[in-house]
Amino acid sequence: AQSVTQLGSHVSVSEGALVLLRCNYSSSVPPYLFWYVQYPNQGLQLLLKYTTGATLVKGINGFEAEFKKSETSFHLTKPSAHMSDAAEYFCAVSERIIFGKGTRLHILP
């Protein structure tokens, strides 16, 4: 069975500061991993994905994530937070696209 754990249901960072959202997964097969973002009253939009190959994955809006098999992690980072990044972020693992509970990112002015 596959599962995802996101540490921290709410994360607050100052504008311009580093964003780090944590995600750990469990999977019995080589996983595909995803980060999605959800803005209020919207569906989910794919930020980035890891399937195979390079373990550092770059996505939209300046986000990136690194697949670390030894740590079973796929943490999401962005060097400098912007107010428009305030949203809820979901980490997910294939093949049924099982989601974590989400992390709500707050940006402090």
Next chain:
Amino acid sequence: NAGVMQNPRHLVRRRGQEARLRCSPMKGHSHVYWYRQLPEEGLKFMVYLQKENIIDESGMPKERFSAEFPKEGPSILRIQQVVRGDSAAYFCASSPPAGGLGGVTEAFFGQGTRLTVV
């Protein structure tokens, strides 16, 4: 190429009524997923369908809930005899056929249907 279309966006039902939620996948997508989202609980997988076939319904409640994805037309999530606890946002996603051992490479989400049971 239109995205995943869900309708209605908002649905209000009285306790005991039936709710029917529709999802039209993206063109060329043969796989559909349904999720339920409750506040502070993230997205819970409910069911995974291909056309005319339920692949995985391990997340579906055993009673009152059913899903279908017919050969023609949208996927339908049906909730019979709704109760207040069914109030939630229901999201549909679609994907092309899975590739490789890892599963699907990407799923596209609709805007969701917000069900309110009064």
